[in-house]
Amino acid sequence: MRVLLALGGNAMTNADGRARPEDQIAAAEVAMEAVADLVAEGVDVVVTHGNGPQVGNLLVKNELAAAVVPPVPLDWCGAQTQATLGFVLMNALDAALTRRGIDRRSAATVTRTRVDRDDPGFTKPTKPIGRFLPADEAAVLVEHGETWEDRGEKGWRRVVASPEPLEVIDAPAVQALVEAGFVVVANGGGGIPVVRREDGSLEGVEAVIDKDLGAALLARTVDADVLVIATDVPNAVLRYGTPDAEAIGTVSAAGLRSLAAEGHFASGSMGPKVDAACRFVEHGGSRSVITDLAHIVDAVTGDNAGTVVQN
Numbered sequence: 001m002r003v004l005l006a007l008g009g010n011a012m013t014n015a016d017g018r019a020r021p022e023d024q025i026a027a028a029e030v031a032m033e034a035v036a037d038l039v040a041e042g043v044d045v046v047v048t049h050g051n052g053p054q055v056g057n058l059l060v061k062n063e064l065a066a067a068v069v070p071p072v073p074l075d076w077c078g079a080q081t082q083a084t085l086g087f088v089l090m091n092a093l094d095a096a097l098t099r100r101g102i103d104r105r106s107a108a109t110v111t112r113t114r115v116d117r118d119d120p121g122f123t124k125p126t127k128p129i130g131r132f133l134p135a136d137e138a139a140v141l142v143e144h145g146e147t148w149e150d151r152g153e154k155g156w157r158r159v160v161a162s163p164e165p166l167e168v169i170d171a172p173a174v175q176a177l178v179e180a181g182f183v184v185v186a187n188g189g190g191g192i193p194v195v196r197r198e199d200g201s202l203e204g205v206e207a208v209i210d211k212d213l214g215a216a217l218l219a220r221t222v223d224a225d226v227l228v229i230a231t232d233v234p235n236a237v238l239r240y241g242t243p244d245a246e247a248i249g250t251v252s253a254a255g256l257r258s259l260a261a262e263g264h265f266a267s268g269s270m271g272p273k274v275d276a277a278c279r280f281v282e283h284g285g286s287r288s289v290i291t292d293l294a295h296i297v298d299a300v301t302g303d304n305a306g307t308v309v310q311n
């Protein structure tokens with residue numbers, strides 16, 4: 001069996017959202033224990049991960065150091081976080097595999113994902129990233145060509161394009177590594193967004209791809225049987241946060257789509273996970289599961305854990 005596991009930000013940082021190196025290493029160790037448990041069950045695992053807090057931190061460095069060292073574009077930030085998190089995850093994963101006496105190794109790939117230059121996100125950016133700034137400081141960055149929005153009490157925040165992921169350019173490399181027996185970390189942060197130039201070459205663009213939608217695309221491309229979206233809640237929930245909240249168990253893609261249309265899933269958090277889970281099944285994947293780290297082995301072995309999407 002082949003599983004694509006998407007790890008949310010909570011699996012990569014402290015519960016309070018802090019992303020000190022020691023927090024990230026500790027979180028990776030917890031998450032990779034779960035991955036090693038899956039590998040011990042004989043499952044081929046491809047891991048992908050979010051990078052929101054890490055890119056946010058790089059953007060702050062860009063801003064504060066702009067007069068001293070040249071700021072780097074957003075696609076570079078994506079590449080840097082794929083490399084750093086890949087390194088952290090590989091160390092944790094190799095240690096967890098060794099402890100279990102499993103003779104398999106990890107590999108991490110810098111992964112590019114193609115988007116459309118004409119994606120509506122580039123003319124109307126919607127994805128908030130990085131820290132909040134007071135209006136006067138945001139104005140300086142607007143002068144430099146960035147889009148910032150007034151988010152009320154907390155201040156201003158940068159918004160960028162979050163284009164639709166169309167093709168995981170490096171999926172063949174991921175596939176080859178999986179077939180050679182590696183446990184692969186790939187497509188972190190949804191992939192580094194690139195567009196194809198007229199001459200066929202690729203160029204990074206100023207955008208971020210949704211990690212969950214990127215995961216659904218990679219899952220299809222590497223022929224995963226199951227897409228597991230690991231976050232900090234055991235289930236997607238109806239009437240979330242209300243006294244009549246109700247966990248969703250097994251549901252069809254069409255059924256989950258109609259619940260989404262009723263507005264049960266917040267657009268910046270559970271919404272894209274639900275969309276990704278549905279997409280994978282709609283494109284022929286056998287099962288998607290949304291759950292927390294504690295339940296991922298049960299989710300994969302089919303013990304009815306989490307929110308299970310299958311037709």
Ligand code: ADP
Pocket residue numbers: 007008009010050230231232233235236237238239240264265266268269270271
């Ligand atoms: P990740 O870092 O794993 O991507 P997110 O914070 O983006 O996590 O999404 C998970 C969060 O979605 C949960 O912690 C919860 O607060 C929120 N959420 C919003 N709507 C729902 C819902 N209907 N059911 C469950 N969680 C929801």
Ligand code: MG
Pocket residue numbers: 008009050268269
């Ligand atoms: Mg998220």
